[in-house]
Amino acid sequence: MGQRIPTEGSPAAASPALLRICTVLAQQDDAASPFDMLEGQRMILLSVCALLDTLPDAGPQLQQPLAAAIAGYLRSDFPAMIAEEEEGLLPRLRERLLLGDDLDQVLRQLEEEHRRDRRQAALLAAECDSLADGLMPDEVPALFAALHAFAEQQRRHLAWEAATLLPLARNRLTPADLSGWARAMRARRLLQQ
Template sequence: MSDARVKESVNPLARNPLDVLASAHALQSEMCDAMERIADGLPDEVDRRLCARVASCLQFDLPLHHHDEEACLFPILRNRALPEDRVDKVIERLASEHESDNDFASEISEALELLAQGGRPDNPDMLGYMLRGFFERYRRHMLWENALVLPLARLRLNPDDLAALQARMSENRRQAG
């Protein structure tokens, strides 16, 4: 995970907003790797800067990405999917996971901010358990999105859909800014 704050942006040079979502998944994978390093270092070998970067990603970038998918991608994909794509249940499941992931991420980010400021967790084993539970689950979540949702979106969305998706994602960033 780079030192610069991981901030998803809709690059005007990007040809396809689905590439932006895929890039966000790559950054989230790095975030999961960073969480694993933090968990492995508890309680005494904690990189404070890494904790601050992950906390920021969990507080700001992850909810924005989830909003991009739920409010922008998923509705467009539902409209374009064919009945045989059977995407409704997958999208319902992913949206449900987003909600619980956002709640869990909020709790974890508070603990990581404490570590970033030089504090120590009351229960390092519990924090390690929470970190591991989150990144293991989130890696599976991204696998579903990368293996099912993004390929189906690439297959079904037309240029007008992609333009609308990019416009809505850009608006999300303006509102979040």
């Protein structure tokens, strides 16, 4: 997907170990299972959420470049992760649901949350662009509060998926499902580059 890796001279490049971690999480290994690729995207989102929570503690010299990087993530990588769930995982899982699973309403709610999250991410990306360009000091606390609320929502969403949706998908998807998903995932990544 277009995962951004910190480079030398960027604020996040203080540690070579951090660079290695980011490289592993963003790795585009065609041999990796779709679940592994999705899990890497989810770990990156959790890292971004941690960054959103700590951004207020950074000084303006660090906040501005980080805000620009966050805006890029929210504008491209975050929607790509949601698209992977909606176009890759969920259609295949729907095909494997059994009559007693009774998850249709849950999946509709998940798709509504995804729509809301994409809209919120787009709005926050624009706000982060403003912070990167020198947002007025009196507007900064409201942005930090909105970023924190978004991070909390994403952590809850990821935890719910990890506890309910992903174990079911791992149990139900067949090798053919996974192979088809992997091919479609590679095609989506090529389109996003």
